[in-house]
Amino acid sequence: VDLSLEWLGMRMASPLYNASGVMCRTREELDAVAGSAAGALITKSCTLTPREGNPEPRYHATALGSINSMGLPNEGYPYYFDYAQQFDYRKPLFVSVSGMSLEDNLFMLADLRDRHLPCLPEINLSCPNLPGKPQLAYDFAATAEALEKISQVYPGAFGVKLPPYFDPVHFAQMAALLNRFEGLRFVTCINSVGNGLLIDLASETTLISPKGGLGGLGGDYVLPTALANVREFARLMPDKHVIGCGGIKSGAEAFMHILCGATAVQIGTCLHEEGVGAFARIQHELAELMAQKGYQCLADFRGRLKTL
Numbered sequence: 001v002d003l004s005l006e007w008l009g010m011r012m013a014s015p016l017y018n019a020s021g022v023m024c025r026t027r028e029e030l031d032a033v034a035g036s037a038a039g040a041l042i043t044k045s046c047t048l049t050p051r052e053g054n055p056e057p058r059y060h061a062t063a064l065g066s067i068n069s070m071g072l073p074n075e076g077y078p079y080y081f082d083y084a085q086q087f088d089y090r091k092p093l094f095v096s097v098s099g100m101s102l103e104d105n106l107f108m109l110a111d112l113r114d115r116h117l118p119c120l121p122e123i124n125l126s127c128p129n130l131p132g133k134p135q136l137a138y139d140f141a142a143t144a145e146a147l148e149k150i151s152q153v154y155p156g157a158f159g160v161k162l163p164p165y166f167d168p169v170h171f172a173q174m175a176a177l178l179n180r181f182e183g184l185r186f187v188t189c190i191n192s193v194g195n196g197l198l199i200d201l202a203s204e205t206t207l208i209s210p211k212g213g214l215g216g217l218g219g220d221y222v223l224p225t226a227l228a229n230v231r232e233f234a235r236l237m238p239d240k241h242v243i244g245c246g247g248i249k250s251g252a253e254a255f256m257h258i259l260c261g262a263t264a265v266q267i268g269t270c271l272h273e274e275g276v277g278a279f280a281r282i283q284h285e286l287a288e289l290m291a292q293k294g295y296q297c298l299a300d301f302r303g304r305l306k307t308l
């Protein structure tokens with residue numbers, strides 16, 4: 001069974017890598033992912049200057065997944081761009097960018113452009129918007145304007161990290177918008193399902209501190225939403241790659257994401273809970289599943305989900 005893939009001029013020995021935000025804030029964490037069975041790695045979303053992030057507890061895992069309101073804790077963009085400068089590129093490296101404003105995003109992307117590095121940016125469209133406005137990716141006009149300016153500043157291939165959508169009209173509007181940008185070569189679906197609330201029954205208290213306990217959901221909680229977003233955007237944007245993220249904890253969910261059209265898949269909650277050993281385990285389970293089904297390579301089943 002062959003788990004390798006080639007896309008956008010990059011070769012990956014395995015379709016699995018980390019979701020931005022997990023196991024990727026420090027160079028030690030990034031090196032652990034790079035030294036694991038992961039096929040690639042991506043950095044924590046960075047901002048212009050270092051950020052402490054929100055007060056703890058800001059992450060909590062349950063039997064069904066996780067909730068987080070980290071608040072973009074990161075070392076500042078030069079830390080990650082310097083990591084990308086010294087990286088050996090034996091596997092692809094992506095840098096996640098999530099400026100606190102469009103100006104910050106443009107400034108960081110111009111710096112990345114001028115470094116002429118082999119890494120590709122994944123621009124986090126869940127980044128904050130103007131006060132009183134929803135996150136950028138839920139404000140279509142603002143997203144269009146941002147992508148226009150980003151495309152002018154950054155000539156190379158780039159991708160975007162999308163929050164989940166839940167309405168067919170939103171899938172259609174977002175895909176039509178994203179299809180206008182040639183330089184936008186991939187979308188990563190999905191970011192955490194926003195503003196959930198989990199409660200500790202004994203203490204009658206929220207599980208995390210920030211935002212009155214509201215936080216982004218990951219894990220089993222989000223698999224159906226992640227699969228729907230991957231399948232809809234892969235269908236609506238046939239010329240772009242879709243990277244699947246959300247609810248992957250075994251070969252089965254990795255298989256399902258690829259069946260929905262994902263080129264590669266990212267692991268978040270499961271990686272946070274299990275550590276980098278999850279990559280080899282999930283990879284083995286995926287290979288087993290493919291062998292049982294008689295598939296030799298990922299292209300044998302990618303995007304082949306059947307409907308009734």
Ligand SMILES: CC(C)(C)CCc1c(C(=O)O)[nH]c(=O)[nH]c1=O
Nearest residue numbers: 069070071072126127128192216
């Ligand atoms: C939610 C933001 C803080 C605006 C962006 C960073 C981020 C975070 C975070 O740093 O809280 N958590 C997520 O699950 N997804 C994200 O994109």
